[in-house]
Every structure is written in C-alpha cells, then in structure tokens.
Amino acid sequence: MEYTERQQKIIQMLKAKSPLTGEEIANQLNLSVPTIRADLRLLTAVEVLSARPKVGYVYQGDNQAGVDYATLYEQPVSAIMQPAATIKDDATLQVAISKLFLQDVGTLFVLDQEGQLAGLISRKDLLRASFNNSNPESVLASVIMTRMPNIVTVTPDMTVKQAGQLLLKHKVDSVPVVAQSAPQEVIGRITKNRIFQHFIEQA
Incomplete structure (x- = not known):
C-alpha cells in the first residue's frame, strides 16, 4: 500500500x-x-x-499484503455512495426537522419543484432557524437552505480519494452525488463516515 508523505512520517515516528x-x-x-x-x-x-485508550498510538507492523491501494482510494464514488435524504423547497421547517432526525442524517438536500438540486439544509441550519423562529410551521426550507451554486457536489465517476479531498477542503461532512449528464440531479450522497467505513471494510 502507498502512504502519503505525512503518513510515512507518522509510521517512522512510531517505529522509533x-x-x-x-x-x-x-x-x-x-x-x-x-x-x-x-x-x-x-x-x-x-x-x-x-x-x-489512555495510552496512545503504537506501531505494530506494516502487514498490508492483503490491502490494495486501488481498492481503498481509486474505487468510484458510485461503489460506496448512499441514498440521498431529500426534501422539497416548499416543505416547512417542522417537516425538515422531522425528516432529518427520522432518517438519522446530518444533511438534507433540497429539491425544487422540478426535482432539481436547489440547496441543502444541515443540522446547524435547522438549529439556528429553530432558535430564530417560534413557529416552525411558518418557515419554508427554501428560506433557511444554503443555495446553489454554493454547494460542493461530486459525480459517481469520481474516485473515493477525490471525494474525500473535497470533503476535507471544504470542511463539510456530506456532499450530494449528482448525475454526470445532469449536474442538478441528485442520485446519492457521500459522507466522511461512509468513506471511513469503506476503509474499515477493505482492511
């Protein structure tokens, strides 16, 4: 397996x-x-x-004959993406709160009336809106969402590594996966946790 320069430094540090x-x-x-x-x-x-726990990290050997770099990093996003949690832009704040917690996700992707990606709502957005509005039935998703084009997206042909780099660069936990031929058609989602789960599954 190929490691980054920083990972190699960490390994050498713990070997010593x-x-x-x-x-x-x-x-x-x-x-x-x-x-x-x-x-x-x-x-x-x-x-x-x-x-x-309470001790730290210990070097235990580079026994990675069965771990393939390409399997970890170069698989397409389509191989590990998850279903997207979506909501219409005319849904109320109350509906958005219920859907986010019922589906146990951190982000809802907001679709316009044509089913195209219009924005997203995070847990932070919902919390902020809840504090600022005493009547969640009177506030629409379109009012509190982060709007396009200020949303990072990935396509299913991108690699897991490319998706992970975007998540880290933009400091977000989740991004929508959109169709290559239709950049506002949401077909899934990719999250930091899903990428980490992928690494564990392949180890």
Whole structure:
C-alpha cells in the first residue's frame, strides 16, 4: 500500500518510539490534531498502528499484503455512495426537522419543484432557524437552505480519494452525488463516515 508523505512520517515516528498520543504526534509534525486525524484513522484501520485508550498510538507492523491501494482510494464514488435524504423547497421547517432526525442524517438536500438540486439544509441550519423562529410551521426550507451554486457536489465517476479531498477542503461532512449528464440531479450522497467505513471494510 502507498502512504502519503505525512503518513510515512507518522509510521517512522512510531517505529522509533511508541506509544505516542495524537497530540504528541501532531506537535512533532507542527500540525494540529484534527489535521492528522484522518491519517491516524487510516493507519489504525489498516492495522499499521493500534490505538490504545489512555495510552496512545503504537506501531505494530506494516502487514498490508492483503490491502490494495486501488481498492481503498481509486474505487468510484458510485461503489460506496448512499441514498440521498431529500426534501422539497416548499416543505416547512417542522417537516425538515422531522425528516432529518427520522432518517438519522446530518444533511438534507433540497429539491425544487422540478426535482432539481436547489440547496441543502444541515443540522446547524435547522438549529439556528429553530432558535430564530417560534413557529416552525411558518418557515419554508427554501428560506433557511444554503443555495446553489454554493454547494460542493461530486459525480459517481469520481474516485473515493477525490471525494474525500473535497470533503476535507471544504470542511463539510456530506456532499450530494449528482448525475454526470445532469449536474442538478441528485442520485446519492457521500459522507466522511461512509468513506471511513469503506476503509474499515477493505482492511
């Protein structure tokens, strides 16, 4: 398996001295813990490192003969995407709140009356709107949503690595997967958790 330069530095660091906490690793790299969290998750998932509660990370060997780099990173988004949770732009705030929690998702994708992607609503959006409005039945999804074109999207032919890079770059947890031939037709979603689950499944 091919590792990034930063992942290789983490491996060498823990080969030389184990255990180290996430903070100690981040300090030696002059980075923040959130910045290296994805690297630590991956190295733990493929069992190069083990994470010991209240102790830190321990190097346990690069036994990755069965892990294929292409399988982890180069699979198309279409292979791991999940169904999208959608709502119409004329739905009320109350309906949006109910749907988000009933479907246990972090983001709802808002569709216009033609079924095209018009925006999205996150848990933060709903929480903010709930505080600002005493009557959730009077507020429409179209009023509180983040609108196109300020939404990051991916297509099903993009790789898992490309999708993950977009999630990290834009600091979002979920993006809609749209059809290649119709950039406002939502056909699924991809999340940070789904990508992490994919790594675990392939380890």
